[in-house]
Amino acid sequence: MEMPAPRPERLAKKETLITRLREVLPEDAVIHHEAELRAYECDALSAYRCPPMAAVLPSSTQEVSHILRICHDLGIPVVPRGAGTSLAGGALPTADSVILGVARMNAVLDTDYDNRVIRVQSGRTNLSVTGAVEEDGFFYAPDPSSQLACAISGNIAMNSGGAHCLKYGVTTNNLLGVTMVEMDGTVVEIGGAHLDAAGYDLLGLICGSEGQLGVVTEATLRILPKPEGARPVLMAFDSNEVAGACVSDIIKAGVLPVAIEFMDRPCIRACEDFAKAGYPDCEALLIVEVEGSEAEIDEQLGLIKQIARNHDPLELREAKDADEAGRIWLGRKSAFGAMGQINDYMCLDGTIPVSSLPHVLKRISEMSKDYGLGVANVFHAGDGNMHPLILYNANTPGDLEKCEAFGADILKLCVEVGGCLTGEHGVGIEKRDLMWHQYEAADMEAQMAVKDVFDPAWLLNPAKVFPLDASETRRATAVAAE
Amino acid sequence: MRPTTEAELAQTIAAAQGPLRIRGGGTRDVGRPVAGDILETGGLSGITLYEPGALTMVAQAGTPLAEIKAALDAENQRLAFEPGDWRGLLGTDGRPTIGGVIAANVSGPRRIQVGAARDFMLGVRFVDGAGNIIKNGGRVMKNVTGYDLVKLLCGSWGTLGVLTEVSFKVLPNSGATGVLLCEGLGDADAVRALSKALGSPYEVTGAAHLQKGMDGAPVTMIRLEGSEASVAYRTDALRTLLADIGDFTIETEPEHTAAGWRYIRDVEPFHDRDGDVWRVSVKPGDAPGVVAQVKGAEAVYDWGGGLIWMLVPERQKAETIRSAVEGVGGHATLFRASEETRKSVPVFQPQPAALARIESDLRAKFDPRSILNAGLMG
Secondary structure, eight states: OOOOOOOHHHHTTHHHHHHHHHHHSOGGGEEOOHHHHGGGSOOSOTTSOOOOSEEEOOSSHHHHHHHHHHHHHHTOOEEEESSSOOSSOTTOOOTTOEEEEOTTOOOEEEEETTTTEEEEETTSBHHHHHHHHGGGTEEOOOOOTTTTTOBHHHHHHHTOOOTTHHHHOOGGGSEEEEEEEOTTSOEEEEEOSSSSOSSSOHHHHHTTSTTSSOEEEEEEEEOEEOOSOEEEEEEEESOHHHHHHHHHHHHHTTOOOSEEEEEEHHHHHHHHHHHOOOOOSOSEEEEEEEESSHHHHHHHHHHHHHHHHTTOOSEEEEOOSHHHHHHHHHHHHTHHHHHHHHOEEEEOOOBOOGGGHHHHHHHHHHHHHHHTOOEEEEEEGGGTBOOEEEEEOTTSTTHHHHHHHHHHHHHHHHHHTTOBSOSSSOOTTTTGGGHHHHOOHHHHHHHHHHHHHHOTTOOBSTTSSSOHHHHHHHHHHHHHHO | OOOSSHHHHHHHHHHOOSOEEEESSSOOOOSSOOOSEEEEOTTSOSEEEEEGGGTEEEEETTOBHHHHHHHHHHTTEEOTTOOOOOHHHHTOOSOOBHHHHHHTTOOOTTHHHHOOHHHHEEEEEEEOTTSOEEEEEOSSSOOOSSOOHHHHHTTSTTSSOEEEEEEEEOEEOOOEEEEEEEESOOHHHHHHHHHHHHTSTTOEEEEEEESSOTTSSOEEEEEEEEOHHHHHHHHHHHHHHTTTTOOOEEEOOHHHHHHHHHHHHTTGGGTTOSSEEEEEEEOGGGHHHHHHTSTTOEEEEEGGGTEEEEEEOTTOOHHHHHHHHHHHSEEEEEEEOOHHHHHHSOSSOOOOHHHHHHHHHHHHHHOTTOOBSTTTTO
């Protein structure tokens, strides 16, 4: 993975830049000392690091507008940052860029239960949006694993999902409006508390654009009434294929669970060692959760268990109370932590058609032997969003490179079977160079033309999403225009 | 012009010398009247892929909606966003196509719970105004690979590109339906009841209010779907919850419930009646106030009040309606009116300058010669 070399003419402007930023921001909002900038050198894809030229922490839309205007005038790239939890390198800076962090903008601006919306500043964390409304019986549905830490701004940038999006959808399905600042400092309002925004679906376009079209400072989100109750059932199978077939049958039968999670043997074992959740010893585990009243849950789980029995499960375990439900989820929720304890790992995020699940799992296990690297699978099976964790040793020379090659092969396989490179983490820098496997030149050109409209000088997070060779001319032209 | 392959469609557009009017089934004549040669998509027809176990379908854009519904019916599945049939409302005939549904982002009463057409879209193939064939998205449920042009194209009324193939998510049919009905509520009370129902945990899949129901009296309707036992439990619970606002009765006869929601979905109250029809999107709580400001208006509220279909005397001043909407936030579309009126009044809500700039620049990128349904969204 390469990043464009920092441009000397930008580095030379550092002093001017800091002076001008200080004219519009309080002193503690402009960070420019080398030691302090270390905090912004990477996100959760920590294999890649580079301190930015400066970092700014605005407190209002107006301040964001001033910052962008200044950077725009000086031709300095800006890398927006929420909480820095991106697994794809979405917030990785270059040495000649400014990090714009929205963490200080975390207020709830308006809560409206009658119309089921909440307005927040974009630096607010995902879980604390739910936190603001749960006492009144509501919640915000998208629930990425990092929800304790990740910010709404980053959720919007990456169109984040989570375990429960099988029923509730991802960020784009729950976003009704934004205040966004364009690179030249223009503030735009898109959508609002009403369900459909006017004109083109610019909200849909901005959601998932990885901070390349504008900086979102406020968002109106849909909140939903909490279900009466929820209960998971755990199912153990002696092969991935059978578990995969069971998933497909559940979906076909017309019951729509809120979540169907899948774990394979290496993952089950690691979780068991780590969390002692009491999982059975088996090849594949499914956790299926349904919602409703007690009677409704009984009815749905009855049907689901019936389907599972047709596939001869090794075990069917239904939670009898909240404590047992918690234990069923315990292993799954600690999966990443468990894997992290035994190994360094890289977490992938490809999506495949659910019908290809058995084939893809088999190919991954074959590739694992070829590469000599272990892999554990834990993922959202209901929607085919896979999270293979490739295990490697960061201290063994060459292991990271081998791991990256293995990861690339898995993602290419996802595309081959009709899927895609990333289901919810985003392209960032991690999958940037694989984009040619998914898209032809005309497809890529159409997307880059959209960036031209919002950010003609290509200053917002410019080295992400598009392969560097694809965006080179545009980024070079931007420099010439300075 | 009626190309039968995507390549032929691309050639037709590349070779076009003047403006084109894009036409699927020709049933959704909405927007500013467009000049130009008619380019039909009906020649691109057929379901390309249908995997019921993966809840996915891929179809060519000109595929008749009826064909798609028949295929889904056979597997007990459906287009959950419940696209309406606008022939009766607009006085058009022809056969609605899936491409038309997507181009207009047509979403019915269930939108309130499951989302709009755009929320079900997984991928598109389209031809832009220069004749380039472009694909975006795919056929899997979760996809954040690159920008989401799928949503941009959905609801762009053929002004950015001509859809050739669409892939989308489908859902299982839901079994039983129960509808709570209450006659005689005023608009404000009705919307209050709908909000209360939508704020409950009972998973309301339809929330509408008619100022004049089938027998002329106001009627408020709330729909619940699921297994029989679950619907029975939830309709009861909801009835109790709403007792302080009105006395709701429960209807479960399948033919009646289906007819009732079709009545809302296709805006049947305004079929064969004189007057212009406006489609207004505001937040539900603001809806009764907006309607009250428009003299002589009759309203059908869907989406808990968030969508208002308004029948107004012909040539009711657009400014009256738009200023009422702008006062609270939202937008209004002159959905049905004579060609003459639609030429003289902006049909879609005029956007603030910064957004208008973005939209016009996007159009210039995707359709540099301005030949695809030019001016339709003006």
